[in-house]
Amino acid sequence: MSCDILEMLAEGLNIHPKNVFSKLLMDENSDSVFRVNHYPPCSEIEGLNDNNNNNDLIGFGEHTDPQIISILRSNNTSGLQILLKDGHWISVPPDEHSFFVNVGDSLQVMTNGRFKSVKHRVLANSVKSRLSMIYFGGPPLSEKIAPLASLMEGEDSSLYKEFTWFEYKKSAYKTRLADNRLILFEKIAAS
Numbered sequence: 001m002s003c004d005i006l007e008m009l010a011e012g013l014n015i016h017p018k019n020v021f022s023k024l025l026m027d028e029n030s031d032s033v034f035r036v037n038h039y040p041p042c043s044e045i046e047g048l049n050d051n052n053n054n055n056d057l058i059g060f061g062e063h064t065d066p067q068i069i070s071i072l073r074s075n076n077t078s079g080l081q082i083l084l085k086d087g088h089w090i091s092v093p094p095d096e097h098s099f100f101v102n103v104g105d106s107l108q109v110m111t112n113g114r115f116k117s118v119k120h121r122v123l124a125n126s127v128k129s130r131l132s133m134i135y136f137g138g139p140p141l142s143e144k145i146a147p148l149a150s151l152m153e154g155e156d157s158s159l160y161k162e163f164t165w166f167e168y169k170k171s172a173y174k175t176r177l178a179d180n181r182l183i184l185f186e187k188i189a190a191s
């Protein structure tokens with residue numbers, strides 16, 4: 001499914017060959033991960049609620065996913081939220097029959113920012129237990145991540161310096177979960 005989605009994204013951007021992203025997941029050295037998260041119900045939230053929404057208890061702190069693409073499936077328990085450009089958090093309705101697809105930092109770089117890795121987080125639920133499972137499709141460690149040359153043919157100039165997935169991971173270990181890990185690899189615009 002990840003490969004199908006990535007091939008549709010490539011087609012949408014008119015990139016040839018269309019497996020330019022999906023081949024990284026199919027590579028035998030692909031650094032992909034499967035994770036299961038369990039958030040037990042957290043009854044302490046009840047006492048904290050002051051109707052200001054300032055006392056949200058965090059189950060999983062805000063972050064962007066680092067890899068190329070993430071495919072998430074959860075049970076019917078709410079909690080997942082995404083951050084809009086205007087700074088507001090909105091809830092992703094829980095649906096055990098749907099998949100939630102997230103763009104990762106690496107895809108943001110390869111598409112020179114056309115697709116954005118959106119910040120998300122999980123709030124604790126006071127009564128129900130949340131279970132989620134996520135497939136993170138990542139490239140091989142030695143893969144060079146940079147905006148695709150075919151997207152750079154027009155006016156566009158590259159927003160990012162080239163880095164390997166290994167270099168990204170090495171620098172990410174020194175950051176906090178909520179940090180923008182791409183800042184290090186952004187090109188400074190000439191003034």
Ligand SMILES: O=C(O)CCC(=O)C(=O)O
Binds near residue numbers: 074
């Ligand atoms: O558990 C969730 O719903 C989201 C977890 C998440 O964002 C992650 O594991 O990267």
Ligand SMILES: [Fe+2]
Binds near residue numbers: 063065120
């Ligand atoms: Fe995530």
